[in-house]
Amino acid sequence: MSNPQEAAIQYLHANHDKFVEELTEFSKIPSISTDPKYKEDMKKTADWVANQFRELHFSNVKIFPTDGHPVVYGEYLNAGKQAPTALIYGHYDVQPAEPIDKWDSPPFEPVVRGENIYARGVTDMKGQVLATIKAVKAIIKTGDMPVNVKFMIEGEEEIGSPNLAKFIKDHKDMLACDFALNPDTGMIAPNVPTITYALRGLAYFELKIYGPALDLHSGVYGGVVHNPAQALAELIAGMHDNNGKVTLPGFYDSVRPLDPEEREELSRSPMDENFYLERTGVKKLWGEKEYTPVERTGARPTLEINGMFSGFIGKGSKTVLPAFAMAKISCRLVPDQHPDEVHNQLIAYLKQNAPDTIRWEVSVLTGGEPSLSNRNSKWVKAYLKAAETSWGTRPIFKREGGSVPVVSDFQKILNVDSVNIGFATPDDNMHGPNEKLHLPTWFHGMDALVHFFYNLSE
Incomplete structure (x- = not known):
């Protein structure tokens, strides 16, 4: 590991408590995109994200209005034209917190219990957004950013991103990049780094x-x-x-049918029949018997x-x-x-x-539309190596059952693939009561992102 990488990792580790404080501040704002009464909170959250960029002296920091909630943009292009450019996606809006009475603590009063922090939106996806920002910050504070980064953080993902495709089309030149980084997926388990290469x-x-x-x-x-x-x-x-x-x-x-190589790769996943039985409470699984559970939930x-x-x-x-x-x-x-x-x-x-x-x-x-990214691209290989460095184990490749429409928008409009990652775990209760983020996994994720950005420059 090079000295600049070591310094950036040490910076992250020295500031874990500070990052939790900032995540707490971020998650206190009820940025519920589906309810008009939270419109001012949506603006407040967009301002909060923009200020994160300004503190790092990003250039071209703007809050773009849309027909709905604004898009926050900022860029740090100091690596030069020869270096690759990553477009980092995220969203600052969250789901409604109902049913409130099912929460063990108020959904917009974040609290740390054990190794987890609990709040609405803390894992979907304010924690993921902040992880990417802090990884970039660690590199900037301890050395030179080895790649160019552009951040595009929207406020309407939880309502289907109705204005985002138009925004991307209207700002195609500004958003030009070599690949996109989408940290809005997750991990199979806390110690199983995961790369999602397909989204339904x-x-x-x-x-x-x-x-x-x-x-x-x-x-x-x-x-x-x-x-x-x-x-x-x-x-x-x-x-x-x-x-x-x-x-x-x-x-x-x-x-499109699965090829034998892909089926073999997916078979490495620990998400077997027992995995789904334990997490759902059903007596027996249902569905196409000629496909495994992980194939049925991601590839069918x-x-x-x-x-x-x-x-x-x-x-x-x-x-x-x-x-x-x-x-x-x-x-x-x-x-x-x-x-x-x-x-x-x-x-x-x-x-x-x-x-x-x-x-x-x-x-x-x-x-x-569904999306399928090249799991053998140099961008994916760079994260594969980074995650293995951070967690000490080779990542699992996964087809995600859910949808992130912006990934297909990036393919169609910008003609780039996405590296789909994230540090949410299956028990984080996204969209449900007692949503949480596992802090050790979050910290490992920041480390992986630092390694990733340095790997891209090799």
């Missing part, structure tokens, strides 16, 4: 079923009027076969029912035949599927299977 896309729909003009008496009209709730249940039940395969026409036609597309509503669901009884039923349906997509194609496939399924006793309509709520 998303197609999210709302299906509405209409029956009679108004709710009816189930005794007077039951048996002659088709119940919309029943029709919805029948349609949903038919969307999978007995093996868990999705039955929408053509759903798998564009799916799915269709999930996220919610259903119809009729009377209050306390007591009300013998009603409802006029309306609805369901929220999300499909996770893999290369080379596209949200628009899946929308058409859902419509084709409904045309084939919906009875003529009801009326239906489908609306698209949000969507994003």
Whole structure:
């Protein structure tokens, strides 16, 4: 390890307590993007991030307005034109904290208990954003930055990043880079460094079923009027076969198959059947039996029912035949599927299977394309080496089941791949009560980032 690297690592270790204090300050701000009443808090959070850049004497620090919440940008290009340029992505918005009564401590009053810090957004993804900033700071404070870095931190990831693709297109020259660093994924376990090279896309729909003009008496009209709730249940039940395969026409036609080398790499993952049984509490796993659990959750597309509503669901009884039923349906997509194609496939399924006793309509709520990065790129190899230095073990390659739409935006608009990493662990309760960040893993992650930036210059 070179002396500058050693100095940067020592700087990180000497400032762990300070970094926790700053993360506490960052996480106190309720930057909830989905609720308009937090608009001023969103601005305050954007200012907080921009001030982090200003303290490091970044150039071109700006807070760009959008049709929603602002994007924070800053760059440090002192390594020169011959050095590679990394575009570092992050988001400062967080999920709502409800249900509040399920938290052991107030969600926006961060508290350290044992090796973890608890607060909403502390792992998704304020801790990840701060880790990248502090790794850069450690290098700047102890030597010269070996690569150029550009930070783009948005405030709308938790609501689907509706304005980010336009922002990237409008600022394509400013954002030009050799690759993107996306620390918005996670690790399989605290001591298992992980590189995510694929992310599933998303197609999210709302299906509405209409029956009679108004709710009816189930005794007077039951048996002659088709119940919309029943029709919805029948349609949903038919969307999978007995093996868990999705039955929408053509759903798998564009799916890129796994090659033997990739299946072998994925088999190194410790996320086996017992892993999922222990973390979910279910009695038995479900799904396509010819694929392993880790393949089914990352390399195969799915269709999930996220919610259903119809009729009377209050306390007591009300013998009603409802006029309306609805369901929220999300499909996770893999290369080379596209949200628009899946929308058409859902419509084709409904045309084939919906009875003529009801009326239906489908609306698209949000969507994003899947992404697949080159796991053999020099950027990935640089992080592979860095993580092994920090944790003392070779990282696991993973296909992520969730979606980060900006990664496919970077591929389409900037023509660059992303190195997808992160220091969240499966038990961090992202989006749920008692969200936490494991501090030793966070500190290891900062070390890995310092090694990564130095490896890029070799």
